[in-house]
Amino acid sequence: MEKRVLGMILALVGIVGLILAGVNFINGGSGSHNIKQIILYGVLGAIFFFAGVGLIRNTRDRAT
Template structure:
């Protein structure tokens, strides 16, 4: 597997985790201790990581 694809997969997984943490913080579930305004930060960072990872995986070509 290509290094760019591996890094893209890692970014995508981190993005999914950030989106979940932001959503749980916004709904105040799980005892994360985030206010509604503070939960926006992990959500936005998660979105950036998610779309960057998807774009990296999608645009990187496979080599045999």
């Protein structure tokens, strides 16, 4: 159960990171600082999202 909760938290953090990358992409200029920020948020968001989804998928429920 704890792994599923951690997976949900990681997935939510990943979604937030991907949303921030999208917002910076839409609102940002062409400066190198903005491009680095978009890449950083996008990559970290994807890592957290897929790690969270993997934890949720691979954790089995046990009857208590």
